[in-house]
Amino acid sequence: MTQTVLKFENVSTAYGKVQALEDVSLEVNEGEIVTLIGANGAGKTTLLMSLCGDPQPQKGKVFYDGEEITGKPTSEIMRNGIAIVPEGRRIFSRMTVEENLNMGGFFTSKEDYDEALKYVFRLFPRLEERFDQRGGTMSGGEQQMVAIARALMSKPNLLLLDEPSLGLAPIVIQQIFEVIEQLRAQGMTIFLVEQNANQALKLADRGYVLENGKIVMHDSGDNLLVNEDVRKAYLGG
């Protein structure tokens, strides 16, 4: 029986005076890749950040692993097996790769940490080479690797990815998505927010479409790929 790892129940969030999310309900089950697609400004990042508690939802409830996390402080929410690769990567550019990974694995036990490090080096051999290099001196693609690796250091159950392909060259995007595929193969539950609807829908088991803060469509990845409206709006006809 698959568990529901993440559940949004009628969540509404305002960002200042703007109603960013309205009555959003969705689910992510164990071992799935679920993707959220939508136009720029549709509210995708707000949805992810609302999950993390920053900003807190005004209405509705968020459940993680069956427990309600709505209203809890961000640092508490993010200590329980959820890890995020945020929009813009947000690695610590003044810190080395090693230190960035340290920060990701802040609460991890020594054994788990060593294991995670080995895993991360297998996924991204480049990072082992550049272990002592400062984040700020790395390319966009390398920084994305650091960001993902950092998230993996805490051995999360649920991995949140916010626009991982943003600003990257097509070859690099390819690599990143291959890594995401590998992670799913390892059994990780992934919630992927993406503007690159094509790649995302190819990869995902299920997808939600967000328009102006509302969920307007929800189907399997394959079905959404061939859906007329989706094709017109997000897949270039």
Next chain:
Amino acid sequence: MIKHTMKALGVAAIALAVAACSEKADEPKEAIKIAVAGPFSGPLAQFGEMQISGAKKAVADLNAAGGLLERPVELVELDDVCEPKQATTVANQVVSAEISFVIGHLCSSSTLPASDVYEDAGVVMITPASTNPEITERGYEYVFRTVGRDDQQGPFAAGVVKSLAPTNVAVVHDKSAYGEGLASQVNENLKSMGVNVVMYEAITAGEADYSPLIAKLKAESIDLMFFGGYDPELAKIMRQGRDGGWTGQFVGGDGVSNNKIVEAAGEAADGLIATQPKSYDGEASNAALVAEFEALGVNASDTFVLPSYAAVMALSEAITAAGTADTAAVKDALRKQVFSTAVGNIQWDGKGDIVGGENTFAAYLWKKDGTAELKTF
């Protein structure tokens, strides 16, 4: 019928008369208020202490003798923290409270702006401590002092320095009205006496570190430093001076001449020579008064205790002589006679200065046990 009414009227009339008489007898005479304005908090509060204890005792003595013009005397304490802006605020408070007499202020930098307000409002002000000459050089009629001036203390101090026969002298001040005023007087006089003044510098009061100054003293082979300023600063300078290996002579003015400087500088204060208004506690005529102060826990040899006491007493004599508390009359009365006070005979000239003020200063040698010895040079 008429008899009753007459009786009633009679009783009423008597009652009214009695009431009127007792009212007169019970009505309290309005007190004559004397304000004492000085630093009662802040780094120079020890000077304010001296000022207020002298004034308090004087007011107590006056009231014990039946008051002034058959009215009780009331002392009002106002704190100016030795800051010019605060002093102006205090002066305005005095005027709006309709107080006509002020003993104060203490620091010249406070007395100067405050006296502007007092002169305008016709409030009589007698300062027991401010020595800056300008205070009485503005043609004011309501301003007096019971101490000498820095253009008298200056030459006196310069004379003391010269008699110590130094080779190279440094004159340092703290940029205050008092400190710079005194230092410049000393500097000019030293030069005209042919003493070799090598350094004339200012420091900023409140700083913690004077070691660069000390190094300079050593580099210029200074063997005597005169300081125009207050004891908190000189204490630090002396301490850092001795620590830094400077062995020369420290000389200062009345702003440093109190035992707080020994408390703060410890052994480094030993040997400090300071000029100040003569201390009259040794005079035979003051013996009883000094003993009374001692019983109150006040050291009458502290610089401004007796000048403050004298100021109140002279003022009260003038008010009695004038027969009124009207300040126009009192200010004239203050100039009409010689007052025999705890700080000697005082005659005030047209400006409000003591006639013969140049003889009112003396030099003291401070020792590490906190006592000072009168020294003649």
Next chain:
Amino acid sequence: MADQFYLFIQQLFNGFTLGSAYALIAIGYTMVYGIIGMINFAHGEVYMISSYIGFIVIAALMMMGVDSAFLLITGAMIVAITLTSVYGFSIERVAYRPVRGQNRLIALISAIGMSIFLQNYVRVGQSSRDIAMPPLVEGGWTFGNPDGFEATLTYMRVVIWVITIAAMIALTLFVTRTKMGRACRACSEDLGMTNLLGINTNFIIALTFAIGAAMAAVAGVLLGTFYGVINPYVGFILGLKAFTAAVLGGIGSIPGAMLGGMLLGIAEAMTAGYLSAEYKDVVSFGLLILVLLFRPYGILGKPEVEKV
């Protein structure tokens, strides 16, 4: 000729000592700014309070018969560091956290208010007059020309330098090698992201205040006993100068604070020694203006994305 050299050395000693004070206090300003983008104007008062604590502890220990300078200073420092760290922790909760996220001006006023409150709290409790203490460590080395200029290097100065350097090394190690230290650095770079990694940033911020306070406490005890005289207002001028040093070195940068502090101390000593004490402040602030003209972020500072 040799005299000039010794005079120079002497002013250098003076500058290092003063610079130590500025550097230690500047660290507090820079760390707090680095992490929450706020100038903690109440920081100078930490120096003042720890000087008082130092005096009180030393007086108490002396009364109990302790007379070893080493024990007295160590005792004073332990108590001062502990108390001021607690104080630094709580001042953040009381005066700054409630207004965090609001208009910056409110935080500024809160800080200034805190500073005035503390000055007067101590004034009322202790009296505004200078309190003095006899020197604990006496003696030193002299070298130079007995007939010309003799430079003195008192032992106490050396103690100050050694302890200052030790404190700076300890802090640097903490910040670069420990987990908490890394968390501090992460917070100062991206507070939101650090939160997203599950780290309780409120605690880190409070810890930063506490560390800054501890550094200032070291300065307060050392220099309080060195100068020997304190009053409730000593924190104000030193705090202002230390803040200047922090900006000079690059606000937000810990090495910047150390460098800025030393530079400022030496510049002041040299000016007071070779020009005149009057120009000391003119030169210090002139230096600040010059540096900011050519390097707006300070000597070691880095351009920062605006902190929210």
